[in-house]
Amino acid sequence: MSAGDEGPCTKERRGPGRPRSVECQTAVLRATAELLDEGRYVEVTMEAIAKRAGVAKQTLYKWWPSRARIVMEAYREKVGGTIRIADTGDFDQDLERLMIETATGLRRSSDGLRGLGAVLAGLIADAQNDVELLEEFKTSYFEPRRARVVALVEGAKARGELPKDADVELVLDLLYGPIWVRLLVGHAPLDAKFAREVVANVLRGLRAGAPARRSK
Numbered sequence: 745m746s747a748g749d750e751g752p753c754t755k756e757r758r759g760p761g762r763p764r765s766v767e768c769q770t771a772v773l774r775a776t777a778e779l780l781d782e783g784r785y786v787e788v789t790m791e792a793i794a795k796r797a798g799v800a801k802q803t804l805y806k807w808w809p810s811r812a813r814i815v816m817e818a819y820r821e822k823v824g825g826t827i828r829i830a831d832t833g834d835f836d837q838d839l840e841r842l843m844i845e846t847a848t849g850l851r852r853s854s855d856g857l858r859g860l861g862a863v864l865a866g867l868i869a870d871a872q873n874d875v876e877l878l879e880e881f882k883t884s885y886f887e888p889r890r891a892r893v894v895a896l897v898e899g900a901k902a903r904g905e906l907p908k909d910a911d912v913e914l915v916l917d918l919l920y921g922p923i924w925v926r927l928l929v930g931h932a933p934l935d936a937k938f939a940r941e942v943v944a945n946v947l948r949g950l951r952a953g954a955p956a957r958r959s960k
Contacts, residue, residue: 771797772804776818784858785866788815812870812877819863820884829892835900840943842893843919847939850927861927861934868928890916910950918946 775796779788790811794801808814830838850861871878897915900906906915922942926934 768797768799768803769807772799772807772814773818773821776814777822780815780818780863785815785863790814810870810874810877812867812874813880815863816867816877816880816884819860819867829896831896831899833903835896835903835905836943836947838896839900839919839947840940842896843923843939843943844936846920847923847926847934848936850923851934852927852930865928893919906947906950915946915950918949919943 772793776788776793779792779796788811790801790804793799793811793814794804804814808817829842832838850859850864852859852861852865867877867881871881893916894912897906897910897912901908901910901912919942922938923934926932926938932938
């Protein structure tokens with residue numbers, strides 16, 4: 745959109761305390777998601793979002809305090825409904841499937857700068873200097889997914905597939921820690937082979953010296 749053009753939201757009336765226009769909010773989040781799909785996280789600026797959405801930049805700053813907050817909301821809209829964790833009663837297979845989907849879903853592009861993983865890494869980096877953004881990330885993305893895996897691990901403990909005294913929070917950190925490291929540092933690939941190795945090693949460690957698993 746050129747400087748002289750007007751998008752659907754550029755004439756929006758402004759005023760203190762005025763709620764967001766649903767039309768404009770949708771346009772902003774859609775534009776942000778499109779820009780994230782097309783380019784690098786660092787290139788998704790307030791100026792770029794405003795131009796793509798047809799929204800005055802002042803409107804963006806009125807509704808969101810930073811680019812990262814818009815990205816967080818757009819990201820949540822895009823992936824918020826995709827938490828699918830199967831619990832078939834076979835913990836090993838369910839966990840392996842989940843970790844493979846997680847690792848491959850966060851895999852970056854060949855240049856390491858694009859894809860959902862790159863967006864997530866960018867948000868985490870920004871959140872280190874933004875307490876409110878970090879809290880929003882934890883409550884809207886991190887904690888809901890973690891809670892679903894907690895239920896999966898607790899079910900395995902109840903069925904005797906894991907030791908009764910297994911520390912659930914530690915189990916999750918052992919599983920996800922390696923994925924976060926590869927996501928943020930990018931020193932090695934996030935792929936299915938890596939996910940299987942993480943699961944196998946964590947389960948082997950948990951069961952070392954534990955009573956034999958119950959037969960199904």
